[in-house]
Amino acid sequence: MTRQILVLAACSLLCICMLPSQVWAADSDKPHKKMTLREKADAGREASKKTEQEQLEKAREAAQGMSEREQEILERQQYGEWEQAQKEKSQQQFNDRLSREEKYLKQAQETAKQERKIEKKD
Template identity: 50%
Template sequence: MPFKINRLSSKSWLVAGICLCVSTLAAASDKQSLSEKADVAREESRQIEQEQLQKASEAAAKTQARETKIYKKMLPNDWEAEQKDKAQKQFNERESRENKYLREAKEAATQERKIPKPG
């Protein structure tokens, strides 16, 4: 059965008008929601960018800390240097004592010994 416009009642025209208005409002609402979606997407993009920058900053700080730690290991350690100096001094003192004892022993060996006469 073909659809004839002139057979629609005034109620039908009213319902059709309301449907047209609702669909127009829905389209306007879709446009607002698209605009809102764009705003939300921009905000999410900004937040993601901030998070990435924060992560990059943290990674750079960690790298700097590792580099500093490695650099400190490369530098001579003061405690270690002190211990080496102390050990060297002790070695030199021991060597001096040994030389002194050896010298005294040589001197004693070269001296004439007087053996007491039994008497």
């Protein structure tokens, strides 16, 4: 049994030695030491600041979007008021034209009566 363990260990050692050096280089780039409490606290603060900045940016974007939507609504309301004013103006012009037509019709009728009277006098 010990012989089997020795053979297995030797085979494992050979396999490990044959691994490409790039794998070892990649592993050496990663720090394997434990973080101290101070380092953990600093990392937590940085993560918190980053999260806070992201949330602030999202809030700014949302506020700007809301401001733009409010402006669009105000413009539509102002356009509606302008449209209503134009309708009222055109209705007033129509009423004025109608009253002028009635006035001209009345004058024409009176003129026609006067002409008849003149014809009767001749």
